[in-house]
Amino acid sequence: MSTKLCFNSKCKEPSDKWRRGWRRRTGEYAHLCDRCASVYEDEKFCETFHLKSSGWRCCESCGKQIHCGCIVSFHMFVLLDAGGIECLTCAKGCILTPNPAWPPPLHFLPSQPERMKDLSAKSWSPIVGSGPVPWRQAPSLFNGSDVPSNMKLRMPVEADVSSGIDRYRICERLSTASPEMKQGSSFERLVNGNMRHGLFEKPQNGNTGLNVKEKRYSFVNNFKPVFPKNDSSSANLKLATVSSSKTETGNEHICGLLPPSSAISIPVAQKVCSRNGMDLSGDTHMRNGKGRGDGRVRDQLLLRYRPQIVGEEFQQISSDSKTVITPLFEKMLSASDAGRIGRLVLPKKCAEAYFPLITQPEGLPLSILDVKGNEWMFQFRFWPNNNSRMYVLEGITPCIQSMQLQAGDVVTFSRLEPEGKLVMGGRKALAIPSSDQGAEISIVGNNTFPPGDGSGRYNSVDVISVNGHEKVAEKILEDKPTIHNKRKNSNFSAKSKRLRIDDGDMIELKITWKEAQGLMRPPAKIVPSFVVVEGCEFEEFEEAEPVIGRPTIPGVDNFGEKIQWIQCEDCFKWRKVPADALLPSRWICSENEWDLDRSLCSSAEELTKEQLEHMLPTMNKDSSINEITELDGDLAVALEGLDALANLAIQGEASSENRTKHPRHKPGCTCIVCIQPPSGKGSKHKQSCDCMVCISLRRRCRTLMESRDRKKMEKQAESSCHNLQSQPKQLRGKVSKSGYLNETNERKSEISPLKGQIDLNIQPEREEDSSPVSDSAPPKMKCSLFPSFSADGVFKQHQKSLGSNVIGNLVGKQMQKDG
DNA sequence: ACTCTGCATGGTC
């Protein structure tokens, strides 16, 4: 056996003989040296090695310190439903649930020291774990297949009546399924001698013929029921004699006083069965020993609501190191949820698992904190729906608004431990900039989605919004690519819907016209023809499609030859390259084939500082550039795969600031392009504008289009037959995919009454506006190696690939197509 | 005419 180091990082003693320690997340066991293994088996591992680590908590019963959140000792405690923990010894005899702290895969089940095994074998279902995590994952709801459904519990909820009345700490450690739990003695042991109350209720109205319905409650005995004064439902106050009763299943309960509509009664479990055995309660618990429905399917559904481990949003309310936040579930806001109605449809399973039991449709008020610590009161209720229930939180509008959430964003529900308070958080969806923001660039890719998913879940990888750049990179780093099953695309807002991407590789590129101008470059060795419109000179490239390349700064070298300056992606030094060099979107010194002396980043910059300043007059002065630089930095990681275009666009803007508005006009040029106001500003030309510029442009565009049409027809006639036969099938498929929008636009442009006209104020980003103007916007930019003076418009292009040349080609193709 | 409420419907899995 080879010599190994002890797995214990504090030890690392080499040994060729090792013993098995805890099971790691990988499923393997930690290999410990003799000494560490002994310590581990004596349950003193954390005491010995992790004493200075955080995460120590006291057993609520005996006060024993346990290192929670550590994979080594996670089997040594249970989470109390009312918050806090209890060591396994104290919990022995009344344990009914696996430690919910670490859910998933069964194979993560760590081994336990021998002395613990019999205990756990008798009183625990398999403890599952995925290792120490700073946040407690929600319990078994999301991994039902791993844990017997009869071990699933409704999670504890501590609810307040917001007016400062006593808090009712509710413990719900009973389970209908656990035999141990059905013993009154165990039950009464639950909360350290506190008196507990239980209730066995009558069947719900309307559910005549119900076989069984049981609710159990457990309260601490300092329970002081104070009912809302204006509780209209108080007439329905359920008073149950404080007495012991036995359920039909033989469970013994102590019944207590239950205010029905205050946020205080937290059920342990309920079961409502109709005559035919249908579970009307929506109970998450077992039926005939099995979970309802297909466990696998259910798990998949629930996957949608699995909370992501995001913690920073709760920092404000969890500054106390002892506070642990248990993410419960999350949900993307649908249009309905975020609408004015103020109703948030709650996932049924989640609502039943984590929210208080409600038996009446009116439900009960629920106090939920937001991440800032503000307390919100919602009405948690349900509607009967297809023999089931539909749970909603009512009155969420103010809260949603305060969190500035909208459809597509995600609301998260968590629980603060040990307080047990529900906490509602929000996560912005890195939404597409609204149309009035003058979106600079937005790249949407759904490459993290499973095929056909079409999920509207906004993952930070999915949407990159440069306007919201301050969060972009951060988000991308923070959010792991996740796959969520979304059943409906309808979870999109109207704006989101347009971002649905049918093809897995399709991305959407939106850049402003101005940027597009900056990015477009004449094809190599192609001399543009010049068109004069209203005294202004425009370049046209009729013989070849323009391409998109890295923005450079044109200049003249000492010999009077035209050159261009390009900045190295890595060292940011400016290098001189020939004027006709077409450079990739990411260019670094090592690609400087023209000047080998400066083909290393370590080589000195040719330009002096003064020259550079002269060349980049606004450098270091224009805050927007700084912003862009910062943005660029932010995006550096994020855009690794998508960066080419984004960088292009970003730098395009930066560069455009350094030049004239028209990328190829000289400084000081007063042509209409160069003197145009910044994007989105200034007066706009109306569709019907008949100024000389518009008329000229229309005329010129028309002739241009006609010319292109003619050429296109000729070309097509020549090559169509040959193409159809020789073109590989796959390629044809690709073309069809990348032509997704083209086709759409083509179709739209056919029906557009404005075909052939120029809209100088196109705002393609306002796609919801089904106006033909915006619909046909992208084709309109065809004229566009010429002025971008309708620069408030946004150029949008669906793209199969990110290569800049491909974009150029696509742009060109689209130009042809719409020509 | 508008909002609110409660339920029904239909798409999706």
Place this chain on the structure above:
DNA sequence: TGACCATGCAGAG
């Protein structure tokens, strides 16, 4: 096929 859930819609206020 059943469950879930987004959303539509009718009726009440």
